[in-house]
Amino acid sequence: MPVAFMDISRQHRPLKEEMIKTFERILDTSDFVMGPALRTFEEHFMQHMGTTHAIGVASGTDALLLSLQAVGVGPGDEVICPAFTFAATAEVIYRLGATIVFVDINDEFLVDPENVRAAITERTKAIVPVHLFGMACQIDTLAQIAADFGLYLIEDVAQATGAVWGERYLGTYGIAGCFSFYPTKNLAALGDGGLILTSSDELAERVRLLRDHGRQNGQFLTLGYNSRLDSLQASMLDLKLESLREDNADRLANATFYEENLSREFFTLPAYRTDGSHVYNQYTIRHPNRDELRHFLAERQIETRVYYPTPLHLEPCFEMLGYREGHFPHAEQAARQVLALPIYPGLTKHELKEVVHTLELYAKTHPVPLAS
DSSP: OBBBBBBTTHHHGGHHHHHHHHHHHHHHHHOOOSSHHHHHHHHHHHHHHTOOOEEEEEHHHHHHHHHHHTTTOOOOOOOEEESSSSSOOOHHHTTTEEEEEEEOOOOSSSSSSHHHHHOTTEEEEEOOOOGGBOOOOOHHHHHHHHHHHHHHEEEEEETTOOOOEEEEEETTTEEEEEEEEEESSSSSSOOOOOEESSSHHHHHHHHHHHHHHTTHHHHHOSOOOOOEEEEEHHHHHHHHHHHHHHHHHHHHHHHHHHHHHHTTTTTTTOOOOOOOOOOSEEEEEEEETTHHHHHHHHHHHHHOSSOOOOOGSSSSSGGGGOOOOTTTTTHHHHHHHHEEEEETTTOOHHHHHHHHHHHHHHHHHHHOOOOO
């Protein structure tokens, strides 16, 4: 039977009637931009996460860009980020005229704190760790490194909304936590959207200026951007925020099924965490013959994705940085081996069994143990 990699409509079906009412309410008020719906969502998200400021912006990319600019990152500065992640994390550093400093990842696809420590120079201004695929980095260790060296810590939480480390939500350890509400995320808008969390009054004031053309009380105090989370997206996100914990619990249940039924002899499974520090935005396995495995699954109508086929230091857009193959071996190996399986809320047990059955069929017909 076919299994879609993602079916967003399943999350919307039980909310459809309320979503239509919400749309009609926004339509009637015509408060489309910077209206009360945005302030309500910001307040609710801030309370949910346990911090003092939440600032809605146009995308997760803008959340990173505005946060870095707000702390003063610019030409002459270096910013450290992982070599294995989505391009936006590094892209915004270059946009500000700063130097991207890539570091390698560990076996869990996360930035290695010791690699970060080794990459720090007198020009380093900020560290941008990525909680990739929904899993928390060692963020307390990274926060301590940032404090030891007097650096800004900007968390990329685009794929990990609702995940925790210890007793705190991700996005509350750094001076800023940057969230994406792209439709594939754990908390998803009906288009693009993003948000910045912070407990810094100064940074919050600066970001609010930057997101609205640098405007305050009718004056333009600085050069800014048009980066505002619109009222429709904010209202939909506020509605869906109520089910975030339930949706993340559903993702964990699906990950648990994979954990209990897939063979570790033939597939390298992702870290399995039940303490809330992994919310499984993606369920990413490894296999040495990834492309062959993906083709086998596709022939049997099991959809998968590859995040990411090329580590950032080898992408053409970052060629000017001078990195070459071999610089970051863990990131390069991950790019060759990773394969994301369906994990979204609403997957049926029958569909999960079909994915597992097809993977195990591949293992039986292509028996290449990982240790071979």
